[in-house]
Amino acid sequence: MLGLVRITSALVDPALLDLPWSTPLEQWPADHLVALPQGISRHVVRFVRLGGTVYAVKETGERVAEREYDLLRALERIDFPSVQAVAIVADRADDDGKPLDPVLITRHLQFSLPYRALFSHTLRPETMTRLLDALAALIVRMHLTGFFWGDCSLSNTLFRRDAGAFAAYLVDAETGALRSRLSNGQRGEDLEIARINIFGEALDLQAAGLLHESIDPETVCEEVAQRYKRLWHEITYEQQIERDARHDIEGRIRRLNELGFDVAEVAMSVVDRGAYLVRPKVVDAGYHSRRLLRLTGLDAEENQARRLLNDLDTHRAESDLTDEQQAAHRWLTEVFEPVVRAVPAHLRRKLEPAELFAQVIEHRWRLSEAAGRDVGLAPAVQSFLADILVHRPDEQAVLGVEVPTT
Numbered sequence: 001m002l003g004l005v006r007i008t009s010a011l012v013d014p015a016l017l018d019l020p021w022s023t024p025l026e027q028w029p030a031d032h033l034v035a036l037p038q039g040i041s042r043h044v045v046r047f048v049r050l051g052g053t054v055y056a057v058k059e060t061g062e063r064v065a066e067r068e069y070d071l072l073r074a075l076e077r078i079d080f081p082s083v084q085a086v087a088i089v090a091d092r093a094d095d096d097g098k099p100l101d102p103v104l105i106t107r108h109l110q111f112s113l114p115y116r117a118l119f120s121h122t123l124r125p126e127t128m129t130r131l132l133d134a135l136a137a138l139i140v141r142m143h144l145t146g147f148f149w150g151d152c153s154l155s156n157t158l159f160r161r162d163a164g165a166f167a168a169y170l171v172d173a174e175t176g177a178l179r180s181r182l183s184n185g186q187r188g189e190d191l192e193i194a195r196i197n198i199f200g201e202a203l204d205l206q207a208a209g210l211l212h213e214s215i216d217p218e219t220v221c222e223e224v225a226q227r228y229k230r231l232w233h234e235i236t237y238e239q240q241i242e243r244d245a246r247h248d249i250e251g252r253i254r255r256l257n258e259l260g261f262d263v264a265e266v267a268m269s270v271v272d273r274g275a276y277l278v279r280p281k282v283v284d285a286g287y288h289s290r291r292l293l294r295l296t297g298l299d300a301e302e303n304q305a306r307r308l309l310n311d312l313d314t315h316r317a318e319s320d321l322t323d324e325q326q327a328a329h330r331w332l333t334e335v336f337e338p339v340v341r342a343v344p345a346h347l348r349r350k351l352e353p354a355e356l357f358a359q360v361i362e363h364r365w366r367l368s369e370a371a372g373r374d375v376g377l378a379p380a381v382q383s384f385l386a387d388i389l390v391h392r393p394d395e396q397a398v399l400g401v402e403v404p405t406t
């Protein structure tokens, strides 16, 4: 008889019921599984495909699963970059009635790269720097929202390409806690945990010969902490300005926007004779992502969005349209979509649309620099497809993606 299981989920996909819940995850038959790269973990984690969606299934304790499920849901509500919780399956038992551990199901993060996949060959030091940047920015963003991670590490983070940089996502929230705000002590503690974990991971990479010889594990973890501190300071420092220096406040807000942070309000207090103390209230990262989403409905990472918006704004400046919304619509249908459609089906799984477009713009710029004149979009697209995209190492195998083919 098929054992009864208990499923907790906001959206139950009936296909979930058909998975072999009475078998320990470790022994699931291959026909249910998708082979995708994954990070190092204590628990058994497997990927399954149901319909067109890939899920990550993790066998874990019941309390832990519930806690992680709730936290991931809470993070999703505040739009935080983390994997999405889908369901908990509990009350499992094998055919002899012996209880099995509950599982937590999350949606597989498309186009994500566990750091081990990135390190399958030795990374260039610049790439390493970008990874650390992304991780430091994730922790800053996390602390701004009052989230204490408690187990920040490279293997608990997933990376996605973001127009030459990386965007980091939280994958393991097991030890986390969401508070209204964090004290300096709590932030420091979280950073210290990150430092210890990353040091260990960098040592492992070094032992496996995967760390570039110029990179020292000690420096790697120190750099994450330094980057974090610089960014945190930039965002939160109190600045004294003169009464007539409105311009300085504007400059600060622009700089924060440039870094990708949205500013909700600026708190000012009078110090003495006309001087103010100013502290911007940063509400969230994702300034460019949100503007792009609002204007075009495209969901992109922060740096991709910045590139796409630059192109959109240039396009608008060149056209006769003053209305931003109208110009955005025209850009989307006349510029962005044709580029994406120009990619032949067998190359579509290499890069997601926003990343593809960002790279095409970059390519156009390089060609134009070399030619000493603007080569135009269409030739740049053709050249990108023929000279660059086809020769990409088969990243698809690493990415394990489901890209809509429309």
Ligand SMILES: Nc1ncnc2c1ncn2[C@@H]1O[C@H](COP(=O)(O)OP(=O)(O)OP(=O)(O)O)[C@@H](O)[C@H]1O
Pocket (backbone or CB within 6 Å): 037, 038, 039, 040, 041, 042, 043, 044, 045, 055, 056, 058, 083, 084, 106, 107, 108, 109, 112, 114, 155, 156, 157, 158, 171, 172, 173, 174
């Ligand atoms: N939704 C997901 N999308 C993509 N990859 C995932 C997802 N969930 C898990 N993974 C992969 O599985 C790995 C292990 O997941 P996770 O960190 O949650 O397991 P864990 O056993 O709790 O880890 P730890 O040993 O840190 O406690 C991750 O590093 C990641 O590579």
Ligand SMILES: [Mg+2]
Pocket (backbone or CB within 6 Å): 040, 041, 042, 155, 156, 172
């Ligand atoms: Mg983990």
